[in-house]
Amino acid sequence: MSDAAPAPPPVDRDGFNRMILAIAAHGDREAFAALFKHFAPRLKTFLMRSGLSATAAEEIAQETMLSVWRKAAYFDPAKAGAATWIFTIARNLKIDALRRERPVAQLPSDADETPDEAPDGEALVLTQEREAKVRAALAALSAEQAHIVRLSFFQDKPHVQIAAELGIPLGTAKSRVRLALTRLRTLLEDLG
Amino acid sequence: MQQQARTAGETAPRRHHPSEETLLAYAAGSLAAGPAVVTESHLALCAPCRARLAAFRAAGGAILDALPPTPLAGEALEHCAALAALPAPARPARRLPRRQPRDIVLPASLKAYEFGRWMWLGPGVRSCRIIVPAQPRATARLLRIAPGCKIPEHGHSGAEFTLVLHGSFCDGHDRFLPGDFSEADGEVDHQPISDPGVDCICVTALEGRMRFHGLLGRLTAPFGGL
Ligand SMILES: [Zn+2]
Helix, strand or coil: CCCCCCCCCCCCHHHHHHHHHHHHHHCCHHHHHHHHHHHHHHHHHHHHHCCCCHHHHHHHHHHHHHHHHHHHHHCCCCCCCHHHHHHHHHHHHHHHHHHHCCCCCCCCCCCCCCCCCCCCCCHHHHHHHHHHHHHHHHHHCCHHHHHHHHHHHHCCCHHHHHHHHHCCCHHHHHHHHHHHHHHHHHHHHHHC | CCCCCCECCCCCCCCCCCCHHHHHHHHHCCCCHHHHHHHHHHHCCCHHHHHHHHHHHHHHHHHHHHCCCCCCCCCHHHHHHHHHHCCCCCCCCCCCCCCCCCCCCCCHHHCCCEECCCEEEECCEEEEEEECCCCCCCCCEEEEECCCCECCCEEECCCEEEEEEECCEECCCCEECCCCEEEECCCCCECCEECCCCCEEEEEEECCCEEECHHHHHHHHHHCCC
8 A cells, every 4th residue: 555645734625726716817826826836746646656757747737737727717616626627637638648649640639528517506515515525435445445446546457456466366356446446436425 | 210219318317337447447537548439428428427427536636636746847837837828829720520420310429520431340230430539549439230130249358338329239138228338348258139120329449459250250350440
């Protein structure tokens, strides 16, 4: 379990939402610097653990933060909180970067943008509740299952690493991955 | 399309959904391009899966938020702030896909793609490639299967992802209706059969490459890529 979560710093999550809104409203550079200081180094860790080189991870972390600045007007805290929104931007840029490494057919793409529900009056509260539930669900997992869930976000074949780490057959590792993700889903439903 | 055609819409609840692994890989951006196309087509039709996706994305955000930081180069913030001060480059105009099948109604989720030509794959079975931008090796395809026809017997090295758009098929265990998502493990040889009545149209993709058995396999091999 190399990556036991460090003691969470006292983070004002609502503060991050307000910072993105301040960038959208009046190009707030101080808010951008604060967001950058928190998220860019974590994005770099995330991308390196996803298999990117330190250089590529740093580039995409910066590209993600630049997108945060440019797309701030599209940020809607009723749909997703700051961390979730930034995670999704990084996810899309990571896919684009992996595509660029291959021979490119010249066609622009918006295919990664999935349809979103129209926001309504209660959506903001529901989103904050959902994100609090998600943190509670992650905290309720056993250490091994939390490790598996994190690995699943970093790797496309998490069971391969689990099998190697625990010295268990691939098939067994596969069922442990399935169990961990199903438990996460169940926890999310129970908390709801 | 015939009158009793059952077309995928948002109305009926789906019975078959992507696995947790698939939805999480999609949320994390690690699902291969072809399977991602099939998953997107299901998400467009399935509100419960969009809610599961939103929860997985929130989990991704929470995990990102709790990661230990890795320092960036000293001037990274200044560099980024300088770029932010410049006007954003204009987005390239989105070119409309040139070739799409005209004989079927495409769901909105597939209208951004360009398609290959329909190819004969066997009695009653035709297939056409979905061209994913910048992903020449993506394996997504449309399959059109005449009523009561077998999809050529096949196994595959990775999982096979299929979404029914129109009509229905039975894989020996379960029946799959419009909007239903099938995820067949690579280890299983399976032989889906379309139901009588109307053509069954699916969007399908593989993690690995498909191997057809027997004569048909050798006949279709030259077309490659399926
Ligand atoms: Zn679903």
